[in-house]
Amino acid sequence: MSGLRRRVASMLLEAGAAVLPAARREWGEAMRAEAAHLGEREVLGFAAGCLLACLGERLHALSAVPAPVRGGLAAALLLYAAFAARSALRMAEAQPPTAAVFAGVAAAYALAALWVVLRRGLAEAATVLLVLNLTAAAGLRWPGLAGSLPLDGALVSALAVEGVVIGLAVLGTCLACTQRPAA
């Protein structure tokens, strides 16, 4: 191993191999072996792609929950989307910017439910919701940002925190459903 790029690539590939489901472990080895045959210029991009592939595989494996659980969680996401849409309608006249945020949230949860139903990607949907809400929650805590936006900051912040909790709860359910007892 030599060169900064190769060292970073090696770290990315190690991380990827660590998150891969056990049944896919050989593929992690295949990616690492392939990287060892690449030049300094291409190895980093290759390794970054492999890390994404490994994370995707982990989420894919986590999404393999029993159908009733998946259906129940999709229904819960849809219900949440309906509540957010109703709130958006109620706020439309008094607080249009905050209503727009609620409408966006309703659309995001409805899309997530659709993704769960059509692609069975429960963990993928939960991760996207989690990242979006974490970003929003962190952004609203940025000094001066919340005050400069024409939004009900406390309400939108609470919505983001709620989203983080929902995302974690869904991922936790996926983990609980897919974890097998050690042999």
Added chain:
Amino acid sequence: MPRRRHSSPQAALVFAALAEDAAGWQHGYDLSRRTGLASGTLYPLLMRLHEAGYLDARWEEAAAPSRPPRHAYRLTATGAAFGRDLLAKRDLLAERAPVAGTAEGCA
């Protein structure tokens, strides 16, 4: 598990690249360059195709002794047949597209 039908445009690219040298074994990075697919797209596809029985995979000793063995891939007979079918369907669709465009233009 999610349904995967292995007939996406990306899968077609992989089938086409592997079919070019159906008897030969090909490596991940070469496939990535030839298909234009990033490793993040290519490897999940290779995993699915292998799982579906469309792809054989084996470890090959490296030419240089200091390098580790390399994972190599080629289509199975089932994979080759599926790939031929898929590529033929895509060719048909591509042939039909300009005709539809012309008809629209005339209307």
